[in-house]
Amino acid sequence: MDRRRVNGPELSVAPLVATVDAEGAVNFVQETPKQAFTPDTKRQDGRSAGDIRPIYLRAGLVNQASGSAYFEQKNTRVTCGVYGPRQNKKAQFNELARLECEIKFTPSSCEKRRALHRDPEEKELANFIAQALSPAVKLDRYPKSTISVYISVIQCDGWWSAVAAAITCASVALIDAGIDMIDSVVAASTLVANPSTVLMDASQSEEDAHPHIDAGVLLVAELPTFKSITHVVQMGKLDINQTTKATEACLEVCAKIHGVVNHYLRESVIQQAEI
């Protein structure tokens, strides 16, 4: 019961998905059968293991915000708004600006409906997105102020790819806001499916087919010009060789994403100059 929102019935459950055959027997739909990937097999959407989905990027969608960006990779859609630098709410003096970050998955973004209020998972994500971004921002340029980064995931096709998209998107929004930065931040995620396969930018169905028990995920956020990593998240079962291999693969992809971001930013500056 949330007294600040319109409430539905006390209890409601997501429907069970099943097929019913002619005799009336119920067959619950199984998860997508596991499939061994080798470097030459194509993935469900026709990509090879090292490919990412095509990126669409745009900045400046929210006119009320200091800066904003929209980032899309097929069905993963993320938007970000940056407000600030603005006055610190707490009276305490601070020489460095505070980088505040919030992420919200909209209720209809995932297969199962997500709650309207921020859940602990999102709070944790927000923390580490802030950690991934802050090395790039020149926080000492804005004493006594707060820079707020608000991210909304409109649709999530692959949890970790959405998080990586959120980091890249937030960095573009920070650039759009004209915040002083030493570099942009780009992030890439990967799913290590079996001893040899590193699936870049895994979709939801690929994540579902490889639960954490026998696979691992790795997310790397990088300052591409400095070639330094600002954040790594690793989950699941990975040995040191797999981790190294996955990190290298992520960094390779980061360079590609950086190319896209740079290209977009350059084009938009040229376009603005023409106007």
Add this chain to the structure above:
Amino acid sequence: MSSSAPSPFVLSAAAFEKIAPEEYYKRFTSQKIRPDARRFPAFRQTSVQINSISTAYGSSVVRQGNNMVICGIKGEVAEPKFATPKQGYVVPNLELSPICSADFAPGAPSELAQTISHRLDQLVRTGHLLDLEQLCIVEGAAVWTLYVDITCLAFDGNILDAALLALTTALQNTKLPRATFHEETSLITVEPTSPSTQSADSATVALTVARPLFAASFACLPDGVILADPNATEEKVAETLVSIVLDTSGQLAHVWSHGKTAVANSPTIQACIEQARQRVSELQNIIQLAAPKA
């Protein structure tokens, strides 16, 4: 020796707007125009995009000027109320996320979000937007609950119009999976639907919206000026705000006026209703353009 004369005081337009918004607006309205170059009765450019979110049963993205709202509908199964064993639930909520404007802080929904959510809820129930009995799976045992979640990503005033348009168009394009009740196990299951085969398959049932509703809002300034579809600044300088909700037959579903000056039932309201009628037919054209091609 010529002493440089003190430069005359010049106020930039942006500063003028911040310091004296009422006076700033008066300069424009006296010339029969608005700062964003619209005429008084002009609504902002509106577009609707249908079912772009494949994880929802139905969805729409509405852009109205600098407003952008996303509406996604998710269905869950619940027990009906004892008094209404055949009626399902529709639960609309508007989130004014902190992304959309500096006026909204993260955390609990603002007063405006709660007010509009309540309004949408009332329009669905009291305004009879749709027949809730079509959400029945098994009488007295199971019904659909449709969670209508509207998220605002860019805010620039007049959120009721955009939110209601998103709600109406998303419901109109909602397809519920066909549900089966198994007596021996008393389980409810739905047929699997894959996003690729969503069009015209037997596994889904399209929702019918009996009474599609459309809103048109107006800002009344002093000296009788009526601005259609006010943006955030216009809402702040307005004396009174008027919202009219109509169905497609021209019947009124909702009139809401609040503010400093008395307007209800004056020629102002009549003029607003007239303009709202035109807006409804305009919106119907926009929706037709957005409708998925058969």
Add this chain to the structure above:
Amino acid sequence: MTTTSIRPDGRQADQIRPLEIVQGLLHRPDGSAQFALDKTSTLAAVYGPMEIKIRDEKVDRATIEVNYKPLTGQSGVRDRWVEFNVRRTFEGVVLTALHPNTLIRIELQESRVHGSEISAAFNAATMALMDAGVPMRTIVGSVSCAIDDQGTLLLDPTEHEIETATSFHIFAFDSEMQGALFNDSIGSFTPEQYNACHEICRKSVSKIFSFMRTAVEKKLLTQVQQLQKE
């Protein structure tokens, strides 16, 4: 439209329920009032003008805060909606420019619920503000009406009448009674029905205003008498 039909509680269609106003019944607030429409009644308390948090301060006028509490249970979105509307209306009525950098708080509490509570809330708020001596441009009076499935206009409807109605209208007027300061109509109705509702409410709000006047006169009279005794 028939106006001669008798309603379950014996009223005519265009008759409001018996009114009752008590002013100054609470001691701690700066002003208080109870406004009752027979079995519907709302209690209002006004605090202020008083100190305000710097965050909410307005340099050129007073800030008005409204809190609406339902009779039972926790407050919900409906109560935020009532607060929004009451606040918007009184922001235009209270002479807030006379008390810059202050807060005027209006507390509303449902004490009996039997239909048309929001109208009672508006009226109670006016009486409490008057009791607190907060300067106002005009006074606000509110009346509700409903249209039943026969198309009959029912003034000041009860809970049951609202539930079965096809549309429900709330109007709040200032003392000039030209047009409504606040209006909220919902359901399914034609512009003609809307106009009829407006007219009937406008006419009967004068009864509320004259009753308010009598209540204030009575209160002042007893105060004068008390002073004379002393």
